[in-house]
Amino acid sequence: MTAETLVELKDLQVHFPILRGVLVDRVVGHVKAVDGVSLSIPRGSTYGLVGESGCGKTTLGRALLRLVEPTGGTAVFDGVDLTALGSNAMRTMRRRLQMIFQDPLSSLDPRQNIESILTEGLATHGIGADRAARRALVGETLDAVGLPRWALSRYPHEFSGGQRQRIGIARALVLSPDLIVADEPVSALDVSIQAQVLNLLATLQADRGLTYLVIAHDLAVVRHICDTVGVMYLGALVEQAPSAELYTRPLHPYTRALLSAVPVPDPDVEDRRERILLTGDLPSPANPPSGCRFRTRCPWARERCAQERPELRTLAAGHTVACHFAEELE
Amino acid sequence: MALLEVEDLGVTFRGDREVRAVDGVSFTVDAGEVTGLVGESGCGKSVTSLALIGLLPKQNTRRVRVDGRALFDGLDLLRADTRTLRDIRGREIAMIFQDPLSSLNPVVPIGVQVAEVLVRHRGVSKAEAQRRAAQLLDRVGIPDPNRRLKEYPHQLSGGMRQRALIAMAVACRPRLLIADEPTTALDVTIQAQILELLKELVREDGTAMIMITHDLGVVAGLCDRVNVLYAGRVVESAARRPLFAEPVHPYTIGLLNSIPRLDAGQGARLTPIRGSVRDVLPWSQGCAFAPRCDRAVEECLAGPPEITGDPHSFRCVNPGVGVDLEEVR
Numbered sequence: 018m019t020a021e022t023l024v025e026l027k028d029l030q031v032h033f034p035i036l037r038g039v040l041v042d043r044v045v046g047h048v049k050a051v052d053g054v055s056l057s058i059p060r061g062s063t064y065g066l067v068g069e070s071g072c073g074k075t076t077l078g079r080a081l082l083r084l085v086e087p088t089g090g091t092a093v094f095d096g097v098d099l100t101a102l103g104s105n106a107m108r109t110m111r112r113r114l115q116m117i118f119q120d121p122l123s124s125l126d127p128r129q130n131i132e133s134i135l136t137e138g139l140a141t142h143g144i145g146a147d148r149a150a151r152r153a154l155v156g157e158t159l160d161a162v163g164l165p166r167w168a169l170s171r172y173p174h175e176f177s178g179g180q181r182q183r184i185g186i187a188r189a190l191v192l193s194p195d196l197i198v199a200d201e202p203v204s205a206l207d208v209s210i211q212a213q214v215l216n217l218l219a220t221l222q223a224d225r226g227l228t229y230l231v232i233a234h235d236l237a238v239v240r241h242i243c244d245t246v247g248v249m250y251l252g253a254l255v256e257q258a259p260s261a262e263l264y265t266r267p268l269h270p271y272t273r274a275l276l277s278a279v280p281v282p283d284p285d286v287e288d289r290r291e292r293i294l295l296t297g298d299l300p301s302p303a304n305p306p307s308g309c310r311f312r313t314r315c316p317w318a319r320e321r322c323a324q325e326r327p328e329l330r331t332l333a334a335g336h337t338v339a340c341h342f343a344e345e346l347e
Numbered sequence: 348m349a350l351l352e353v354e355d356l357g358v359t360f361r362g363d364r365e366v367r368a369v370d371g372v373s374f375t376v377d378a379g380e381v382t383g384l385v386g387e388s389g390c391g392k393s394v395t396s397l398a399l400i401g402l403l404p405k406q407n408t409r410r411v412r413v414d415g416r417a418l419f420d421g422l423d424l425l426r427a428d429t430r431t432l433r434d435i436r437g438r439e440i441a442m443i444f445q446d447p448l449s450s451l452n453p454v455v456p457i458g459v460q461v462a463e464v465l466v467r468h469r470g471v472s473k474a475e476a477q478r479r480a481a482q483l484l485d486r487v488g489i490p491d492p493n494r495r496l497k498e499y500p501h502q503l504s505g506g507m508r509q510r511a512l513i514a515m516a517v518a519c520r521p522r523l524l525i526a527d528e529p530t531t532a533l534d535v536t537i538q539a540q541i542l543e544l545l546k547e548l549v550r551e552d553g554t555a556m557i558m559i560t561h562d563l564g565v566v567a568g569l570c571d572r573v574n575v576l577y578a579g580r581v582v583e584s585a586a587r588r589p590l591f592a593e594p595v596h597p598y599t600i601g602l603l604n605s606i607p608r609l610d611a612g613q614g615a616r617l618t619p620i621r622g623s624v625r626d627v628l629p630w631s632q633g634c635a636f637a638p639r640c641d642r643a644v645e646e647c648l649a650g651p652p653e654i655t656g657d658p659h660s661f662r663c664v665n666p667g668v669g670v671d672l673e674e675v676r
Contacts, residue, residue, distance in 0.1 A: 069534035070505075177623040207387040208561060212605035212619030219616070234534065241607035241617070264609065278539035280564025281610050282603060284588050287568035294543060295536045297490070298504040 023095055023196060023228050024058040024081070030089035031073070031080045035303060048303045050076040052252035053090065055329075058245075060195070063222065063229040065243030065260070067236055067275070071299050073252040074232045078198045081230065082114050083107055095195065112142045115189035119201035121181035125173040131184060132169040135159075138192050158191040161224075162217060179210035183217065190221065200232045215242055236279050240264050245335070248272045251310040252302055254329060258336040268332060268343040270315045309340070317346055348421075349375035350555045351399075351523055356415035356425075358391070358398050368394045370579035370630055371415070374572075376523065379553040383570030383587075385560060389624050391579040392559045396525045399424055399557075400440055401432045419523065438468040441516035445528035447508035451500040457484075457511050458496025464518040483514040487544060506537035510544070517548055524548070527559045542569060563602060567591055575599050578627045578635035585659040595659070595666040597642045634663070642667060 031051040036042035051073045058064040066074045080087045083099060092099045094114065102110060118124035125134060135155045138144075145151035156166055162183040173181055182202065189197050202218065203211040219242060221227055233239050239246055240260055247257040248271065256269040267273045274293040281287060295314045300306055306313050312322040321341055329337040332344070340346075358369040369391040376382045384392040397403050401424065403411050417424040419440065424432070436442075444450040452460060461483055462476035471479070477496065484492035487510040500508055509529065516524060526545065530538040546569060549556050558570055566573055566587070573590045575583040575598065583596040594600045601620040622639040629635070633648035640647070646664045654662040 069536065177625050179623050207624065208563075208602055209387060209605050209620035210623060212607075212617035213621075215607070216616055216619060236535070237607040237609045240609060274536055276609065278535040279609055280538075280542075280562060280568050281608060282563035282567045282591065282606065283608075283610065284567045284591050286610055287564075290568075292539055292543070294540060298506055298537070 021060045022057045023060040024056075024064075024230070025093040026054055026056050026077075026081070026090065027093070028053045028055055028090035029077065029080060029087055029092055030054075031076050031085055032088045046303055049252050049305065050302060051080060051087075052302075052305075054249075054252075054254055055090075056247055056254065056257065058196075058228055058230060060228050061222070061226045062244040063231055063242055065239035065246040066230065066232045066249055067234065067239050067246060068249035069234060069275075069299065071251075071302065072249040073302070074249050075200055077249070078116070078200050078230060078232050082111065082116060082198060084116075109142070112138070112144075112192045113195045115192060115194040115197050117182075117185050117189050117197060117199040117202050120205050121178060121185045122173060124185060125181060127173055130170055130172050134173075134184065135169075135188055135191050138188065142192060144192065155187075155191060158187045161190065161221065162187045177210075178206050179213055182206060182210075182214050186214075186217065186221070190225075193225070194227070196228045196230065198230045198232070201234070202231065203238060204233065204235060211238070218242060236264075236275060248275070251299065251305055253310065254337075254339065255311060256336075256338045256340075257329070258333075258338075262333070262336055266333075266336075268336070268338040268346070269311075269340050270317055270346060271311050273346075274316075317342060349377050350420060351376040351557075352416075352418040353395075353399070354416040354418070356395060356398060356417060357413070358394050358403065359412040359414075361410055361412065367630075368579055369398065372574075372576070372579070372581055373415075374574050374581065374584065376555045376557055378522065378555045379549060380571045381549055381556045381558050381569055383558045383560065383566045383573040384576060385563065385566055385573060386576035387561055387624055389578075390576040392576050393527055395576075396442065396527050396557065396559055400436055400442060400525065401425075401427070401429075402442075434468075437464050437521070438519045439521055440523045440525065441519070441521040443509075443512055443516050443524065443526040443529045445531050447505065447512045447532070448500060450512060451508060453500055456497050456499055457503065461496075461511065461515050461518060464515055468519045479518075480514070483518055484511065487511075487514045487517075488540070489514070505533055506540065509533060509537075509541055513541070513544065513548075517552070517554075520552055520554075522555060524554050524556045525559070526556060528561070529558075530565065531560070531562070538565075545569070563591075563606065575602075578624075578630065580630060580635070580662060581654065582636065582663070583661045584654075589659050593659075596661045596663050597640045597665075597667055598636050600667050601639075601641075 030053055032047040032049050034044045035046040037045045068074045079085045081092050087100050136151050139151045145154055164183050203214050243260045246260050246263045247254050250271050256272045267276055274295050277293045297314050300313055308324050309322040309327050312318040327339045327341050329339045331337050352375050354373050356369055356372045360366045372395055386392050398413050399417055413425055458480050461480040465471050465476040465479055481492040489495050489510050530541050570587055572586055574581045577598050583599045604618040620639050626638045627635045628637055630651045634652050637643045637647040642665045644665050652662050652664050654660050
């Protein structure tokens with residue numbers, strides 16, 4: 018793996034205005050979906066973003082592709098600041114940044130056949146000299162994702178869930194992108210099919226040197242495919258570490274609670290485990306708690322946590338954590 | 348005698364083409380015990396539970412045919428009339444569904460919905476029912492229950508809604524609780540809370556529970572006995588520990604090998620089951636799993652395999668006996 022950085026986010030923010038009013042909408046507050054996230058992804062590696070629903074992980078992925086507009090910070094992709102690009106330049110750039118969505122059925126147009134779905138992007142970006150050239154390219158891509166060539170004339174409903182996800186991957190892949198943002202790529206699939214898709218993603222990365230940003234709530238899936246993992250809570254990163262390190266030595270109380278909550282298919286592990294049960298639910302991102310955002314649910318919260326928002330601190334090589342008392346909890 | 352004895356349960360949906368969603372499922376549930384029904388989408392686990400409490404559309408009419416027996420404390424649920432079933436549902440047998448938002452009435456406050464069960468089955472006054480509803484919400488861990496009683500489902504978070512649904516289910520202290528993927532729609536930290544709550548209810552009230560799930564991790568932590576379903580039939584059935592320690596059916600083994608685990612080595616390639624659930628053979632022609640099975644032999648296509656073995660039973664002619672999971676992994 019090269020150390021060259023492909024993606025560099027600095028203090029990225031996405032704040033959605035809350036509008037109220039009878040005739041004229043007034044801004045009465047902001048939902049801070051993403052509130053200052055900095056991270057970098059080396060070329061050819063996989064970065065995993067985990068967190069529970071509402072933590073802002075999907076919004077972050079979409080903001081990187083500018084499918085939602087960031088309201089602050091920068092997103093540098095291969096030396097270019099995406100947030101400063103005009104809409105035409107951004108559209109051209111998107112060939113290199115592709116996305117795989119969670120629900121393969123609703124992200125594929127039911128009335129487009131597979132050939133049309135796969136060649137649409139090629140035509141938009143002017144790739145391939147003529148129809149025959151595009152067809153050849155699409156054919157190769159189908160081989161790469163393990164779909165038969167006869168799929169081209171079929172429609173999305175004729176495929177199983179796993180095959181549809183392969184079509185979604187092919188659609189991203191056919192443009193030969195540098196980065197693929199995969200938002201919950203396997204969570205809609207049956208267990209036995211998940212493994213097929215995860216293996217496919219690994220093969221494609223090895224063959225083509227792809228860089229992935231994987232967004233998922235399943236910690237086991239993320240651990241399996243990611244090199245670096247970032248844990249998000251209420252719009253901000255609370256911990257980031259190389260995958261192996263994060264899972265063997267989680268430092269943030271939230272990460273520890275998350276890991277202890279994942280059921281493991283082994284009765285011995287389940288019987289021995291000590292769960293760190295969190296109380297309550299995620300606070301509203303429109304009105305986050307003062308100081309540390311996790312303090313309302315943290316079993317170890319103290320006075321300082323309410324007053325001072327913890328910054329990400331580096332505690333070991335590549336291992337950063339946003340907690341005042343991370344060392345003491347170990 | 349077990350509290351619930353399901354014998355050879357079958358459900359056929361009729362239309363242009365007959366679909367046998369459940370094809371001869373048998374299992375028993377004892378008081379104070381959690382029985383798991385595990386399988387992937389389309390294996391018939393949810394239809395089984397709907398058949399048991401008589402919630403299939405227009406039962407025994409031209410559209411759905413249900414056969415077999417399901418003895419609940421001696422009463423055959425599949426043949427009970429609507430009136431008897433109405434008295435049993437909610438009082439003796441209660442159900443918790445996967446998606447709490449679509450199983451709650453959006454225009455009725457939570458308190459009224461919880462109290463309704465008590466008014467219907469226990470015949471208490473509305474005021475008394477409200478008072479008990481507050482106690483129930485408190486018991487399932489909803490903070491500030493008196494305020495929550497007046498709120499509507501959309502005002503509650505997902506975990507809170509699922510707790511409210513559980514409060515309704517346990518309101519009459521049912522003897523059997525059927526939970527259909529009760530935590531699938533929830534985040535892991537909330538899932539952990541709900542699973543603890545369900546365990547506590549089973550332990551304290553001696554309730555019997557049928558746990559329907561696709562998550563083998565949930566099964567490992569909660570179920571006493573596990574039935575693995577494939578294409579409408581039980582393919583392996585065992586107590587929790589033997590099932591995970593020595594799975595014998597290739598499908599069970601395949602499932603266990605295809606999930607990334609938090610406690611296993613990282614980055615190793617997963618061993619998926621090939622094909623998809625669409626590649627099934629009708630049971631009448633042989634083993635439905637044969638087209639996807641690595642251990643398939645000619646015999647597999649020689650007619651439906653019988654279920655053998657007790658108490659660890661399986662439906663396979665070429666089982667992976669003695670397969671060491673550690674070695675496979």
